[in-house]
Each structure stands twice: as structure tokens, then as C-alpha cells.
Amino acid sequence: MVRVLAVADEEVPGMRSRVRDLQVDLVLAAGDLPWDYLASLVSLLGVPAAFVPGNHDPVVGRDATGPPGVLNLDGQTRVVGGLRVAGLGGCVRYNEGPHQYTQKEYDRRARQLVKRARRSGPVDVLLTHAPPLGLGDEPDPCHVGISALHEVLDTLHPAWHLHGHIHPHGMRKPDRQVGPTTIRNVIPWQLIEIQPHRVSAEIVGAGRRI
Numbered sequence: 001m002v003r004v005l006a007v008a009d010e011e012v013p014g015m016r017s018r019v020r021d022l023q024v025d026l027v028l029a030a031g032d033l034p035w036d037y038l039a040s041l042v043s044l045l046g047v048p049a050a051f052v053p054g055n056h057d058p059v060v061g062r063d064a065t066g067p068p069g070v071l072n073l074d075g076q077t078r079v080v081g082g083l084r085v086a087g088l089g090g091c092v093r094y095n096e097g098p099h100q101y102t103q104k105e106y107d108r109r110a111r112q113l114v115k116r117a118r119r120s121g122p123v124d125v126l127l128t129h130a131p132p133l134g135l136g137d138e139p140d141p142c143h144v145g146i147s148a149l150h151e152v153l154d155t156l157h158p159a160w161h162l163h164g165h166i167h168p169h170g171m172r173k174p175d176r177q178v179g180p181t182t183i184r185n186v187i188p189w190q191l192i193e194i195q196p197h198r199v200s201a202e203i204v205g206a207g208r209r210i
Contacts, residue, residue, distance in 0.1 A: 008164025026081030031129035052089035110148035
């Protein structure tokens with residue numbers, strides 16, 4: 001069993017001082033957290049970590065690769081901390097900000113992700129910034145869900161789909177269930193125990209192996 005700390009969107013006051021007591025194996029971040037905050041959590045825990053960018057994160061490129069020690073999973077499927085995780089960042093376009101895509105653009109990105117993921121074996125976790133259309137999103141233009149994620153779920157059948165983007169405003173958002181997949185809004189943080197599929201040893205980020 002892999003104990004996951006999933007975080008997104010909102011910093012938790014005092015989290016850095018409490019994090020050592022959480023006894024987690026892996027950190028998964030669903031976007032829109034300050035990179036220094038995320039990097040400090042990962043450094044304090046000393047465990048593998050991965051993220052997908054949210055629509056308020058900097059564009060990742062030659063000069064900005066992501067938080068130190070945290071693997072960027074946008075459009076990729078990798079084994080991290082003993083789990084096979086597929087990632088897709090950003091949200092549905094509502095202005096000219098970074099990491100925003102039209103539904104048609106997401107269709108292409110999702111097909112590419114599924115193609116890569118199916119070659120690499122069963123997926124334990126789908127990590128995205130935004131939720132699927134109609135499953136935990138909101139009616140306003142800024143928080144529309146991604147329609148292409150329905151096909152991703154139907155094809156990959158991950159045990160968990162973890163996302164952020166939809167702020168709970170102090171009220172925990174309910175889980176959704178699609179076949180074998182539990183969809184969870186992890187803002188601001190969630191502890192989740194996940195039973196992994198059997199995976200082969202490979203590099204999982206931050207110089208670690210399973």
C-alpha cells in the first residue's frame with residue numbers, strides 16, 4: 001500500500017511544520033501551488049513527488065522546469081513512488097493565461113496520453129488539474145471540466161483520479177465514482193492509501209528507484 005499526500009491550489013497554514021508526522025510515501029500535486037511551498041514539503045518528507053501544472057503555474061520550459069525535486073507529469077505516464085501515474089495539466093481555456101486549452105485541444109492531448117499510457121501498463125492514478133466535464137466542475141466559464149477525461153477514464157480505468165481547480169470554500173467536495181475509478185477533489189490536501197498494480201523497477205524521479 002502506498003500512502004499518498006495529494007495537494008492542490010491552496011496552501012495550508014502550518015503545513016510545513018506538521019508534514020513530518022504524516023508518514024507518507026509519495027506526494028502528488030494537482031497544480032496551482034507556489035513552487036517553494038511544494039518544494040519545501042517534498043524536502044521535509046524526503047519522498048518521491050510529481051505534479052501537473054495548474055492554470056496559475058508558470059510555463060515550464062528551459063528556464064522553469066518545475067519545483068525542485070518534483071517530477072512534471074504533464075502529458076506523461078511514469079512510475080513514481082511505486083504507483084503508475086498518468087498526468088494532464090491545465091484547465092479549459094477562459095482567458096489568455098498559461099496552461100489553458102480548448103476542449104478540442106484537450107481531445108488531442110488526452111489521446112496522446114492514453115496512447116502512451118496503454119504502452120506502459122495499468123495506471124493506478126490519473127492526476128489532473130481540472131476534473132472531468134460534469135463530474136465535480138462548476139457552471140462558470142473558469143471552472144468547466146474537461147470532456148476528454150471521460151474517454152481517458154473509460155480506457156485506462158485508474159483506481160483514483162485526483163484533481164484540484166474547483167475550490168471547496170471550506171466544504172469538502174464529494175467523491176464521484178466512474179466504474180472502478182474514485183474521482184476526488186484534493187484541495188487543499190488529502191491522505192490516500194492506494195494499492196498499486198505490480199510495476200517493474202524503473203527510475204521514478206528525484207534519483208529514486210522502486
